[in-house]
Amino acid sequence: MPEVGLMTPNESPAAVTPPPGAGTGKPLSVTALRKTYGGATAVDEVSMDIAAGEFVTFLGSSGSGKTTTLMMIAGFVEPDSGTITVGEREVTRLAPQKRGLGFVFQQYLLFPHMTVGENIAFPLQLRGIPKAEIRRRVGETLEMAGLSGLARRRPRELSGGQQQRVALCRALVYRPPVILMDEPLGALDKKLRDQLQTEIKRIQRELGLTVIYVTHDQEEALVLSDRIAVMRDGRIDQFDTPRELFERPRTPFVADFLGAANFLPGRLEESTADNGAHSLVRLDTGGLLRTRPHSLPQGNRVRAAVQPGRLGLCPPGDGFCTGTVETVTYVGTLVRVTVRADGGDGHMVRLELPAGRAPAEGDKVGLTADPADVSVFDAEDGG
Template sequence: MPEADVMPSLTVPQTLSGSGKPLSVTRLRKTYGGVTAVDEVSMEIAAGEFVTFLGSSGSGKTTTLMMIAGFCEPDSGSIVVGGRDVTRLAPQRRGLGFVFQQYLLFPHMTVWENVAFPLQLRGVPKAELRRRVGETLEMAGLSAMARRRPRELSGGQQQRVALCRALVYRPPVILMDEPLGALDKKLRDQLQTEIKRIQQELGLTVIYVTHDQEEALVLSDRIAVMRDGSIDQFDTPQELFERPRTPFVADFLGAANFLPGQVEQQASGHTLVRLDSGGLLKARPQAASEGTRVRAAVQPGRLALCPPDEGFCTGTVETVTYVGTLVRITVRPEGSADVGPVRLELPAGRSPVVGERIGLTADPDNVSVFPDVLPDAKDGG
């Protein structure tokens, strides 16, 4: 029976380090019939950077990754890796590493043989092959399992074998297509830590695809939030979360509350919004004239409690849900029947009770203002 995963301490041999190369994608486009899957996507990825394509099903993230890998030919655009144009090269000639959600290990081969296979295909001399495979398995804590076959390993161990197989021939870029999607949450969290540590210590350039917002925030140096084949925002996790540039990004990454109102005043250092519920909400500066209809966006975790009739909103608690370290609360604002409930998250502990009248407040620096248009509907796939 496969053993439970115990994550090893990571020791990276010096000979494995520094293999990353920059990658450039310019106006990449792909259509299927009359449907545009990827629409003029461009980005520059630095050597040693961990970039994630984040989006729901149909956003274009996997198609973009497949074009970079060479498994899907673009209609137009270019892909350059380390200064070399690989746009029209076959996948095996690009030299990129690929890790799938399905491990795709050879069941009749041992762990050692699975990891050695890419080197055998490349005609690496036996002595060099043994050294590289040994170092790579040691790095991943798999040396003791070298003679086992995939069926004798746990899911996490199999995924680490797949990662080793992608690393062993020192690819300039590693591409990962939802590699942890089939694992349970605890193991996913552990492997996220190991993948990030390996990437940093080896100086790898990694492009990672996921629809899991938390995973993207944990792993990435930068995230490309994709929608309808285009990139809505390409930025650091902190900028995306704290400074979303579109309602879609604010909703997709932060599950923001969108509070309707109009700009009442442009003051030094902030925009003052008169909400439809009657309250006044200070937000980050926004280039909008007074009287403009807007929606103020604030994430549930950025709201705080205050006494009733203070802050920007007073309302009645409708639900209180305990979720471990957090309590999720919905509040029905007073002042307008057309305004939906406001969601907030508080640390577990003392929390208001259903039916209690409370006030809400927020730091202006945590409030974004957008034109009065709701973000597009999305799925969670």
């Protein structure tokens, strides 16, 4: 499968339409996009507006619909219904090469018989750009990606990270209005992935690119994105900034997927308190937990959700819960701790603490949380 905006060698250059307004980001809109395969719905009425120069990530597990949505935007998959608009132009039924979008795959798809410079120059040659301008643009793009000394090398002479940089350069060199990236760092080790995340974000900001990025890696999405569309079963569960998704999830699924939240069952004792500053949940363990205010009725069965990194320790008998430390796992700058809560059914609570503040296994501890860090969901809300 060729990159969008890049033709295979046997295709005609005349088939390529230069993107209008190349060199600047363009807004992108998706309205009621739907795709089914047989009796299965892959994407179900997905709609979103993406601003020019915005970095948006589709985040979800396998089968959530994120890649199918990206492929419909790219033109490789035809939607059953819905519309796709780039700038002022509807592109829903256009062929991929006529949409003028850049695409970077997880597989690098570099031409092995071409040098790095020739690979990057290829889309400009197809567009009939003069040779002098091609040399200038290729040089600028190589320098921007830290590849200036590698223009004459073949892809086989490069590391995986260098090959992915070349693929990115090839998609950037003609300044498409939107860049689509399908898990481009998935095959790289963590250290290299972290380095390239920084470079991708820097390049995106410097050029004002509109980027749509697909990943199943929560940390990668949080680091790169201006906004994240968390997808599940072909739908968007929540489309928001990284901070809002992590700190104010609207569904239990988002709370669990973004941060592996602890869910503490109980009953809503006060729906508002202290002039609406917080609500109170009587946990099944017997403790009283202050949470953010919300609109659920008093007396409802609920689940209070709090991320492991937002919990703290205090003396036994204090806080909203007392329990026994079951495990302490060292993972570098922090430790992961599990505490078996007293009372109820011995609920296990997970914490992430600075490495220097770790309790010992078997210790009795109390648990604390800032009400602003605790979300509340109806007990019947499974999603």
